[in-house]
Amino acid sequence: MTSNQTGVRIALQLYTVRAVGDLVARLELAKQVGYAWVETEALHGLSRSDFVAALQASGLRLASMHVEMSDLAERLDEIVASLKACACTQLVMPWLDETERPQDSAGWLALAATLQAHALVLQGQGITLAYHNHAFEFERLGQDGRTVLETLLEAAPSLRWQADVAWVARAGEAPMAWLERYALRLQSVHVKDLAKPGAELGEIEQGWATLGEGRLDWPAWLPWLSQRVNTFIVEHDQPSQPARTAAQGLRYLAGLLA
Structure with missing residues (x-):
């Protein structure tokens, strides 16, 4: 099973395999285990031309x-040029260090204005920008009880x-409600x-598990999700x-989305 099913993009977030080395090494691993798509961390420290060349040489496509x-x-100009060279239309802002996080509703509203x-x-360039959540976005702000995610x-x-x-789920919220x-x-x-x-330690450092070996109810959620998005990204922190x-995540997800 590969990640090139019709209408569905199953990508590997290359952060998952950062231990194997640089961008070229990560792309090689992703291809070996069957992925057709990847999600990168910006340009992985490379120039635009070197990043695009590495991706094209790998034969993999950039989903996000x-x-x-x-x-x-x-x-931004360099990022947009790289996305266009790779025929990718999905950009994501994935993380704020603690020092970057606003301390009140007004600060989050200002950040929202910047992201907007x-x-x-x-x-205007044909690219959509998304925000990627962690757990802190479900903290409540002020007296109205609105979360960071709602505010943004x-x-x-x-x-x-x-x-x-x-x-x-780690934030204690019901995923389907959100x-x-x-x-x-x-x-x-x-x-x-x-x-x-x-569960014993091994594949579960910091409370994570390899996809399909943990407790989340993906078989219940994926039929609904597959009617609304076509880009699914395998990750393990x-x-x-x-x-x-990486290989098990692809097999499991491809099987459920087949």
Whole structure:
């Protein structure tokens, strides 16, 4: 089974296999285990031309790219040129360090305004910008009890959502409630698993599990999700066996989406 099924893109987030080396090594592993698509961490420290050359040489396609706020502010032209060279239309802002996170509703609204401005610029280039969640986006802000995620998505109407469902669950939230609420804002989904209670260490460092070996109910969620998005991205934050985790994630997800 490969990740090149008709109408569905199953990509590997290359952060999952960072232990194997540089971009070329990660792409080689992804191809060996059967992926046709990948999601990158910006340009992996390369120039635009070297990044595009490495991707094209691998024979893999770019489904999505993660870029930090600093990339959006300082390297947007280079990022857009790279996406266009790779025929990719999905960009994602995936993470805020603790020092970058606003401390109140006003700060999050200001960040939303910045993301909205970037989203509009990118929209004019045929590219959609999404926000990728972790757990802190489900913290409540102020007296009205609104979460960070609600604040961002509702104050930035052109911003999409890359749902990291495992982080929604780790935040103590019901994933389907949030997915249904923002169904029209979904751009893609990060697909990973959480360790079962009492599981022994090994593939489950920091509470994660290889896809299909944990406790999340992907068989129940994927039929609904497959009617709303076509980009599914396999990820594991801390795999002890990256190649095995990548291969098993592809087999499991491709089987459910077949």
